Amino acid sequence: MPKINLPVTRYYGSKRKLVDLIWSELENINVEFNSVLDVFGGSGIFSYYSKLRGKSVIYNDIFLFNQIIGEALIQNNSNELSEEDVHNLLIREPNRIYQNYIAENFHDIYFTDEENYQIDTVIQNIGFLPIERRASAYYLLFQSCLIKRPYNLFHRKNLNLRTNFNGGGFGNKVTWERPFKELFLKFNSELNKYVFDNGQNNISLNHSALQCNLQADLVYIDPPYFRSVNHVPYHSKYHFLEGLANYNLIPENIDHTKLHREINLNKSNEFENKNTFLNDLEELIEMHQNSIIAISYRSNGVPTIAEIESLLNQYKNNVRAINLKKYSYALNSKGSENYEFLILGF
Ligand SMILES: C[S@@+](CC[C@H](N)C(=O)[O-])C[C@H]1O[C@@H](n2cnc3c(N)ncnc32)[C@H](O)[C@@H]1O
Structure with missing residues (x-):
């Protein structure tokens, strides 16, 4: 297995600094998975980490430019340029x-x-x-x-x-x-x-999350994140x-x-409107209710962590909301705290 060495990308909401921690929380629940669907792939860092861990990976993002980034990093087994x-x-x-x-x-x-x-x-x-x-x-x-x-x-x-x-x-x-x-x-x-080649058939897709019908043992959901203002x-x-x-x-x-x-x-x-976000999320969770579900969100977001947890509770027997405290962001201008969370349903 290659040593953990991650490409540095400059992408809004990238989980590069958190992916180690997210992965160790996934290991902590002790549920086996061989395939991963990264629905909101972005920089591809979660997919890349999963590829390093030998999983069969499906990267997806609504934008074609991101799909191409996923193709270069995840789907391709070598760089031919x-x-x-x-x-x-x-x-x-x-x-x-x-x-x-x-x-x-x-x-x-x-x-x-x-x-x-x-x-x-x-x-x-x-x-x-x-x-x-x-x-x-x-x-x-x-x-x-x-x-x-x-x-x-x-x-x-x-x-x-x-x-x-x-x-x-x-x-x-x-x-x-x-x-x-x-x-x-x-x-x-x-x-x-x-x-690199991890021996699996990894693919990069370009669908909106709700149009992405493929299934995997674990579905990672890292959607756009809303604060109450200025989205x-x-x-x-x-x-x-x-x-x-x-x-x-x-x-x-x-x-x-x-x-x-x-x-x-x-x-x-889709997932970019505060008023319909929770409905979109429910639809996505329903689509993947037979998979392990891992959602990244922040504690000062809309909807709240509690709302997301209760949604997940409707479909999953075990739900855990984990505060990834160590990597919390600085206090915002109003002095309120803002933590990264991982919400797991299995
Ligand atoms: C928070 S970022 C994901 C960051 C990623 N996990 C990383 O570490 O780089 C959210 C991603 O969702 C994508 N996105 C936004 N709306 C989407 C939708 N409806 N379906 C699929 N992807 C969407 C955006 O293009 C963006 O790349």
Whole structure:
């Protein structure tokens, strides 16, 4: 078994720092499982950990860009992208016709003009790679775009935070300014290090949670999380990457009324609406009532941990809500406490 060594990803709500603890709680209940369904896969860290532990893994996420990340890290058994491929990604082939959707529509929004042109180039060159290398190439592009963004997000037009940065406050100017080529090489060597074969047939899917009908011994549910105010849906946070994953659909899906030019692809209210969240969760639990269910949530969220527990109690004989205290977040501005919980039903 490979040593526990996890890829560093920059993703909102990633459980990278908690996954060890979550796994030891799963072992504590002493119920055997061989297969795992990670319904809200995100960065893929829970799936990756499960793969390391020899399980048969199904990664799923509503966004295509995440499915591709899951394909590169979980489904693939090796990284087939060579260093030469990486160099060629950034070069325009003279006899190919290129579109410039990013350069034309996202001037001064997320990246510099030169970087926008490079993104247009890379995306279209990926389409000419042999199919088994494409997910890795997209992985390099998505991770590099994330690392170059202030806060690693796309819900604000704030390139100026990066270009006007004068050294105070936050951020990492050096990282933001690292050229794509350098970042691609870094992420490609990370893929070489992290992608492996665990002897199972692991897959990466792109469904909404309630449309994902596959079953597994253990279902891990890590949905979007609501505080009582100011919810920013995952779609707003990452629409730009979802656009890149669907490049040809970008022009007709840009919302020009929004300053940050949100790309309206694969936007959904499922698990992203406070009023219907509990109903969505009940439907999902019902779908997987024959599996071990593990839910991640936080103590200051809506719904409450008690509400989620009582929902799970309707379907499962054993329900435990475990406070993963050690990794609690700092007190918020109102001074209330906020803990990560793992709610288990088996
Ligand atoms: C809290 S994050 C998961 C984080 C992940 N466990 C990790 O460690 O990186 C929630 C994920 O759910 C996805 N998502 C949001 N709504 C969804 C839906 N209705 N069905 C499936 N995935 C959804 C988002 O794209 C996001 O990646």
